[in-house]
Amino acid sequence: MVKVDIKHCAVPKPLMEEYLDKAEQAYDVLMEGTGAGAENRGWINLPSSTLDSDILDQCYNVVQRWSKNIDVVVVIGIGASYLGAKSIINVLTHTFDMQLGKYRPQIIYAGHNLSEIYLAEVLELIKERSVAALVISKSGMTTEPAIAFRVIRRHIEDRYGKEEARQRIVTITDAHKGALKTMSEEEGYTSLVVPDSVGGRYSIFTPVGLLPLALSGHDVVDFVEGARDMEKLCRIKDRTNPSMIYAAARNALYSMGKKIEIMTNYNPKFVYFSEWWKQLFGESEGKEGKGLFPASVTNTTDLHSMGQYIQDGERLMFETILRIKHSNRRIEIQPDSANLDNLNYLVGKTIGDCNLLAEAGAMLAHNEGGVPSIVVEIHNVTEYNMGALYYFFEFACAISAYMLGVNPFDQLGVESYKRNMFSLLGKPGYEADHERLLSNL
Amino acid sequence: MVKVDIKHCAVPKPLMEEYLDKAEQAYDVLMEGTGAGAENRGWINLPSSTLDSDILDQCYNVVQRWSKNIDVVVVIGIGASYLGAKSIINVLTHTFDMQLGKYRPQIIYAGHNLSEIYLAEVLELIKERSVAALVISKSGMTTEPAIAFRVIRRHIEDRYGKEEARQRIVTITDAHKGALKTMSEEEGYTSLVVPDSVGGRYSIFTPVGLLPLALSGHDVVDFVEGARDMEKLCRIKDRTNPSMIYAAARNALYSMGKKIEIMTNYNPKFVYFSEWWKQLFGESEGKEGKGLFPASVTNTTDLHSMGQYIQDGERLMFETILRIKHSNRRIEIQPDSANLDNLNYLVGKTIGDCNLLAEAGAMLAHNEGGVPSIVVEIHNVTEYNMGALYYFFEFACAISAYMLGVNPFDQLGVESYKRNMFSLLGKPGYEADHERLLSNL
Numbered sequence: 001m002v003k004v005d006i007k008h009c010a011v012p013k014p015l016m017e018e019y020l021d022k023a024e025q026a027y028d029v030l031m032e033g034t035g036a037g038a039e040n041r042g043w044i045n046l047p048s049s050t051l052d053s054d055i056l057d058q059c060y061n062v063v064q065r066w067s068k069n070i071d072v073v074v075v076i077g078i079g080a081s082y083l084g085a086k087s088i089i090n091v092l093t094h095t096f097d098m099q100l101g102k103y104r105p106q107i108i109y110a111g112h113n114l115s116e117i118y119l120a121e122v123l124e125l126i127k128e129r130s131v132a133a134l135v136i137s138k139s140g141m142t143t144e145p146a147i148a149f150r151v152i153r154r155h156i157e158d159r160y161g162k163e164e165a166r167q168r169i170v171t172i173t174d175a176h177k178g179a180l181k182t183m184s185e186e187e188g189y190t191s192l193v194v195p196d197s198v199g200g201r202y203s204i205f206t207p208v209g210l211l212p213l214a215l216s217g218h219d220v221v222d223f224v225e226g227a228r229d230m231e232k233l234c235r236i237k238d239r240t241n242p243s244m245i246y247a248a249a250r251n252a253l254y255s256m257g258k259k260i261e262i263m264t265n266y267n268p269k270f271v272y273f274s275e276w277w278k279q280l281f282g283e284s285e286g287k288e289g290k291g292l293f294p295a296s297v298t299n300t301t302d303l304h305s306m307g308q309y310i311q312d313g314e315r316l317m318f319e320t321i322l323r324i325k326h327s328n329r330r331i332e333i334q335p336d337s338a339n340l341d342n343l344n345y346l347v348g349k350t351i352g353d354c355n356l357l358a359e360a361g362a363m364l365a366h367n368e369g370g371v372p373s374i375v376v377e378i379h380n381v382t383e384y385n386m387g388a389l390y391y392f393f394e395f396a397c398a399i400s401a402y403m404l405g406v407n408p409f410d411q412l413g414v415e416s417y418k419r420n421m422f423s424l425l426g427k428p429g430y431e432a433d434h435e436r437l438l439s440n441l
Numbered sequence: 442m443v444k445v446d447i448k449h450c451a452v453p454k455p456l457m458e459e460y461l462d463k464a465e466q467a468y469d470v471l472m473e474g475t476g477a478g479a480e481n482r483g484w485i486n487l488p489s490s491t492l493d494s495d496i497l498d499q500c501y502n503v504v505q506r507w508s509k510n511i512d513v514v515v516v517i518g519i520g521a522s523y524l525g526a527k528s529i530i531n532v533l534t535h536t537f538d539m540q541l542g543k544y545r546p547q548i549i550y551a552g553h554n555l556s557e558i559y560l561a562e563v564l565e566l567i568k569e570r571s572v573a574a575l576v577i578s579k580s581g582m583t584t585e586p587a588i589a590f591r592v593i594r595r596h597i598e599d600r601y602g603k604e605e606a607r608q609r610i611v612t613i614t615d616a617h618k619g620a621l622k623t624m625s626e627e628e629g630y631t632s633l634v635v636p637d638s639v640g641g642r643y644s645i646f647t648p649v650g651l652l653p654l655a656l657s658g659h660d661v662v663d664f665v666e667g668a669r670d671m672e673k674l675c676r677i678k679d680r681t682n683p684s685m686i687y688a689a690a691r692n693a694l695y696s697m698g699k700k701i702e703i704m705t706n707y708n709p710k711f712v713y714f715s716e717w718w719k720q721l722f723g724e725s726e727g728k729e730g731k732g733l734f735p736a737s738v739t740n741t742t743d744l745h746s747m748g749q750y751i752q753d754g755e756r757l758m759f760e761t762i763l764r765i766k767h768s769n770r771r772i773e774i775q776p777d778s779a780n781l782d783n784l785n786y787l788v789g790k791t792i793g794d795c796n797l798l799a800e801a802g803a804m805l806a807h808n809e810g811g812v813p814s815i816v817v818e819i820h821n822v823t824e825y826n827m828g829a830l831y832y833f834f835e836f837a838c839a840i841s842a843y844m845l846g847v848n849p850f851d852q853l854g855v856e857s858y859k860r861n862m863f864s865l866l867g868k869p870g871y872e873a874d875h876e877r878l879l880s881n882l
Binding site for chain 1: 541556581584620700701707708730736745769772793801882
């Protein structure tokens with residue numbers, strides 16, 4: 001399902017053994033709930049419990065309601081409230097889906113930035129299309145999605161009237177409390193639940209990830225089943241557990257002085273998968289002055305941009321290579337009698353073959369240049385394999401953060417900029433710092 | 442035009458003075474041509490010389506030829522041969538241009554990866570659209586674009602016949618030599634020139650950047666004029682020269698132990714601009730075990746993913762904040778009588794105001810967390826200002842690399858993976874390493 005290969009990771013065997021032992025200890029901390037943030041472990045059994053719940057039916061109900069008359073669904077959320085969904089939808093969807101327009105509804109995103117031009121352009125897109133909004137926010141108070149929802153809700157209500165707007169707005173929020181929960185009840189919006197015990201970046205197997213995925217026409221059952229089977233594998237406490245191997249190898253590399261982990265993929269549809277991964281690891285581990293800096297490249301594209309640095313710049317990094325063994329398509333290189341481009345030596349090979357050999361060649365070159373690699377491999381891109389891959393990284397991340405000695409589930413550092421922003425924006429209750437901040441600017 | 446603010450960069454004044462002196466020395470090395478790679482300085486006077494040349498007319502001829510009957514132009518190139526064009530087109534184009542389909546031709550990219558599914562999907566997109574190809578490669582032998590061009594040329598020739606294909610294929614390549622030059626002459630393709638003395642990552646003001654930009658409907662004259670005026674500014678050797686201030690500050694920070702420079706922008710259209718910047722600096726400086734690792738974030742989006750790490754993880758980085766003072770659009774936050782989202786305190790503010798204050802709040806929070814910042818500011822997004830911005834970074838990069846003591850214009854490290862890849866692919870002449878590489882895999 002998901003294989004981890006550490007043959008090229010350059011960790012000496014005794015050190016690897018030491019870190020595999022540490023991974024087993026962290027596994028116990030995680031599974032026994034003795035670590036910091038233990039109350040946030042609700043994600044662990046999400047895959048195995050979701051298939052027996054009515055969560056998927058709740059998703060299908062929304063899909064069915066919107067399947068006939070909605071052209072565009074605006075998913076409103078920021079951070080994990082959009083990144084899980086966007087990353088899996090991008091992996092599974094046709095690159096040119098938006099131009100081809102074969103599938104309805106199309107999914108676009110809002111409330112994940114404060115770009116005025118972006119929101120203005122969202123409004124231009126939706127004004128001549130039948131639109132619905134899916135608002136994802138645990139509290140309903142996060143500034144970016146709250147602003148976007150205020151603007152888009154007004155658009156929908158002005159255009160369709162209050163009554164019909166209720167059919168065109170769905171929320172995913174806390175089960176009991178918060179502004180968005182209150183609004184959902186008062187307005188009569190269908191509302192799905194983010195469980196209390198699941199933090200944002202571990203929420204892809206809740207409606208936060210599953211409903212947008214279902215709306216985009218992909219198979220959520222296969223996705224959850226892949227995760228469920230990976231859950232089984234990750235719960236096995238021995239050295240065949242791929243999540244423990246990955247967690248051990250990357251922590252060993254960190255102990256050897258590596259400061260940057262580059263997620264290296266060879267498929268342009270995985271750009272946002274890497275962004276999801278960066279949030280997962282960066283937010284879980286980047287605290288108390290510690291943690292690997294998560295970066296990403298998409299090759300072979302970036303071999304022609306970041307490749308020079310990786311080969312020959314500061315020796316700060318290792319790579320985690322995401323290998324997809326089969327590409328799901330087949331384009332064989334054809335002969336050309338003139339052969340001016342000198343490519344006839346490739347005749348009979350597929351482009352997928354070339355991609356895998358480029359990956360192998362780059363890995364060995366980087367290894368020789370002092371950049372070790374961990375390889376994480378799936379057979380091909382399917383809902384099932386992707387479900388397994390997401391869960392694999394979640395489990396590995398929780399273990400890895402406990403190995404590092406930090407709480408995998410909090411993100412207190414994110415509050416610092418919010419306090420400053422609220423104060424500068426003049427939010428009631430944040431007046432104290434206003435003058436000090438202004439004088440620092 | 443482009444302002445650099447180092448008030449928050451945390452470099453002690455004497456150190457800054459020292460590095461400004463070094464920047465002046467590097468300026469002399471660059472302008473007098475006494476440094477490594479001096480033969481590659483053809484980019485310096487491109488903006489001031491292009492307006493008086495016939496290069497723009499050559500671009501307009503292609504635009505005119507394709508303006509009536511072409512739906513999609515496939516730009517085939519990798520690295521700098523697509524990244525400059527893609528980055529400026531993304532900055533200037535409507536986010537949902539592909540869905541709205543108001544402007545023809547649409548620009549898509551190929552040959553910048555070896556993803557089989559990507560190229561298969563390109564073929565699916567173009568098969569029912571009127572298509573042309575713009576092939577950009579100095580040699581014509583780079584594997585990725587050569588493969589894509591072989592596939593797409595066959596598609597165009599099979600569909601339209603050899604004769605019409607000549608009208609639908611344009612190349613940008615070396616003036617005198619190389620596979621693509623030969624092919625262009627033999628097939629009779631219109632061919633524009635990449636000058637010898639301009640390396641890929643400094644080529645945006647040649648047809649490599651200008652023709653795609655013109656095809657996408659933007660004003661190339663304004664773009665070049667902005668660069669020309671910035672060229673004038675950058676040629677002034679004193680401490681008002683913004684490129685020297687930026688080069689000095691980032692090298693001073695590097696000397697203080699900072700290893701990562703994060704390009705931080707607050708506008709989602711700048712994602713590929715950051716990628717262009719990463720290539721420019723990573724490829725120019727990442728050599729001999731030296732150089733700042735270039736990374737990027739797009740806020741406020743990534744304040745909810747990478748923000749935690751930046752605030753509180755390893756203290757490795759500083760930020761270069763790209764500030765756009767005005768957003769070109771205006772959305773004011775409206776009152777809401779229920780105020781369940783608690784946003785009424787923002788009524789009367791624009792989303793652009795909020796974005797700038799979020800930026801200020803995050804900068805101060807990160808400063809307090811030990812992450813200094815350099816601010817690079819433009820007034821708003823126009824062709825003119827963007828031309829100035831691209832040139833600013835090019836000039837600053839050349840100075841910066843000379844300050845670091847490396848050749849700003851070569852990229853020998855990129856050859857390592859290519860040699861391995863060619864050997865693994867069985868390319869004639871690369872047999873020697875084949876067995877050794879296989880045994881290492």
